[in-house]
Amino acid sequence: xxxxxxxxxxxxxxxxxxxxxxxxxxxxxxxxxxxxxxxxxxxxxxxxxxxxxxxxxxxxxxxxxxxxxxxxxxxxxxxxxxxxxxxxxxxxxxxxxxxxxxxxxxxxxxxxxxxxxxxxxxxxxxxxxxxxxxxxx
Amino acid sequence: xxxxxxxxxxxxxxxxxxxxxxxxxxxxxxxxxxxxxxxxxxxxxxxxxxxxxxxxxxxxxxxxxxxxxxxxxxxxxxxxxxxxxxxxxxxxxxxxxxxxxxxxxxxxxxxxxxxxxxxxxxxxxxxxxxxxxxxxxxxxxxxx
Numbered sequence: 001x002x003x004x005x006x007x008x009x010x011x012x013x014x015x016x017x018x019x020x021x022x023x024x025x026x027x028x029x030x031x032x033x034x035x036x037x038x039x040x041x042x043x044x045x046x047x048x049x050x051x052x053x054x055x056x057x058x059x060x061x062x063x064x065x066x067x068x069x070x071x072x073x074x075x076x077x078x079x080x081x082x083x084x085x086x087x088x089x090x091x092x093x094x095x096x097x098x099x100x101x102x103x104x105x106x107x108x109x110x111x112x113x114x115x116x117x118x119x120x121x122x123x124x125x126x127x128x129x130x131x132x133x134x135x136x137x
Numbered sequence: 138x139x140x141x142x143x144x145x146x147x148x149x150x151x152x153x154x155x156x157x158x159x160x161x162x163x164x165x166x167x168x169x170x171x172x173x174x175x176x177x178x179x180x181x182x183x184x185x186x187x188x189x190x191x192x193x194x195x196x197x198x199x200x201x202x203x204x205x206x207x208x209x210x211x212x213x214x215x216x217x218x219x220x221x222x223x224x225x226x227x228x229x230x231x232x233x234x235x236x237x238x239x240x241x242x243x244x245x246x247x248x249x250x251x252x253x254x255x256x257x258x259x260x261x262x263x264x265x266x267x268x269x270x271x272x273x274x275x276x277x278x279x280x281x
Contacts, residue, residue, distance in 0.1 A: 126232020
């Protein structure tokens with residue numbers, strides 16, 4: 001059941017990205033281009049998503065177990081440290097470079113976009129490099 | 138700053154955003170997890186026991202979304218302007234950065250802010266900041 005709900009959540013998430021236009025890197029870059037002709041759409045995507053997710057997370061935070069009976073794995077980390085800031089700054093630079101963040105890139109991959117494949121392979125390689133750096137003594 | 142009214146799509150943005158919120162909510166309530174795509178994908182590279190199935194299922198749903206969307210509507214055309222080198226550099230930065238920063242636009246930006254997590258709010262300000270800066274440099278200083 002939890003596999004099925006994960007599949008469904010991924011599917012709805014992807015449909016949301018397509019409906020909102022955020023699967024398209026050009027539209028994302030038009031949001032990030034404050035000094036140009038600015039397309040504020042992405043801000044409304046965030047607002048819509050946060051507005052709907054907020055009550056769900058309020059409910060989830062009060063539960064010991066998920067509705068399917070599995071353990072809750074909501075984040076417990078609280079610290080704002082150098083890793084969080086450095087990693088996020090690096091991620092933003094990559095996001096601005098191509099207009100892809102992880103979810104839209106995977107949706108674009110499903111649309112058989114060759115450029116999305118290049119991005120996703122590089123992204124997975126980057127995650128592999130992170131794992132290697134982490135594994136170093 | 139001038140708003141691009143021609144391309145501003147408030148209603149589809151809100152509707153699509155609401156769907157993303159539904160997905161994140163379903164995932165939190167039914168699976169007890171954060172719909173953070175970089176974390177779900179990154180965890181698949183070194184899966185713990187019994188941990189790979191739901192990760193693969195979520196990502197499959199994401200990749201399959203265009204096929205399902207295509208059954209009821211015409212798929213929008215994507216515009217990807219970055220060249221090969223740009224895509225590789227961007228992918229590496231996104232891959233390393235999201236793992237170091239423990240999240241991306243979905244995990245920190247949507248789920249974290251919806252949980253009122255200060256940590257995620259800081260992360261979101263950071264990646265938005267360098268996102269704005271990178272596009273400013275590329276489009277307005279380098280003129281690409």
